[in-house]
Amino acid sequence: MKRDSIYYQIFKRFPALIFELVDNRPVQAQNYRFESVEVKETTFRIDGVFLPPEDATPKIIFFAEVQFQKDEGLYHRFFTESLMYLNRNQSQYDDWYCVVIFPSRSLEPNDKRTHRIFLNSDQVQRIYLDELGTSDTLPIGINLMQLTTASSETMAEKAKQLIQRVKLEETGKLPKTEIIEIITTIAVYKFSSLSREEVEAMLGLTIEQTRVYQEAKEEGREEREAEILKVAVPLLLKTGMSVEQIAQQFNVAVESVEKYR
Template structure:
């Protein structure tokens, strides 16, 4: 499941959702913009930076990291990237915060001492999605993020319940159809092996009428085409290699080299050399 892509879409469309997770809410929260920012002259890329709208004071930047896999180097990388960004953009902010989102505490790096100056400060907040409350008690935006960690066996039911909430409750400034689009995206990615009809039945929606379904399926088709092209290139490479061995192996045999020596010399699998030798004998 492509959670990085999903969270990029969630925060890009609804940047104010980040403030439902943290303990502070800046003025003009709805007008923040979400960007993926490259720190120039390095190989670092910050996945999520929430930039304040023009004219607001104080200008507060929020760095966000969504981490669903155990990564012991996460804090080393995240705080380094964030500090480098702050250093290179000193005139663009008055304050900053970091938000790190985990599905559960078990995904957090075990070393929380090395970076304790950050982790124990009020400028860094760690969020554990499975500790935010049940789906019927949390705001819709948080419920949407919790859907990304739902087990396969309960995800469909949770998605349907969330869709019902969206249709019945106020979603504030967030358009209801946009939230349903994100729910659709999560379902399509999570159950990529299902047909359109099966996903429709699961969610109670007509997915072919939604933009997200078309985009997700188009991406799936492109991935399929790319895989086919890759497989075709691989098959072609194997055919060319087999033809080359048919010519080279007999010549190397004449020098007195063994099959093992030829395989080592050509850096080719031993079985491929045996097959080429056998085909040469059958001629």
């Protein structure tokens, strides 16, 4: 399962979710943006950086790492890259924190002594998803993260339960349709041998709720639009209307009209 790309999607759409996990929640948590940044003059690329808005006071940067496999070099790499970024961008922050997310403690590096100055400080927080509590007592955002660790045997049922919860509860600034889309995407990654339609059927989603339906609906609209323009454009041009006027009449791009002149 490509969990890196799943978490990138989750944090890119809803960057404030990271602050449901950490103790040091900034004042403007809802206005942070999630980026993948390159450290100049090095070969480092940091996949998870939460950058504060321009008017934030103080400006606090959060570095995040999601680790789903054992990697004894994780802390060496993560702290080196984070400090290198801080050194290159000194004017962009007033403070910083690191968040490392593991599905369980068993996947944390064994060597916790070498970097104890960080690991034992309040600037670094380690999160173990299986120790956060039961799904019905946690925010929906954290449920999304926990869903990525579900086994193939329990994934479908947990996903369906989460979808029902999303439908019934207030989700604040998290659009319900987008949350359901992420749940579906997680399941698609988990059940890679199934089509998206089969996964959606397994989750009990009605076709109108899914991106598949929305994309098909958009394709149908475009087809109907093309049929109308194919007939109307030549006739209207003969009346003396310009391409721009026709585009304005049908509320379409000029390029769409040009195809049928």
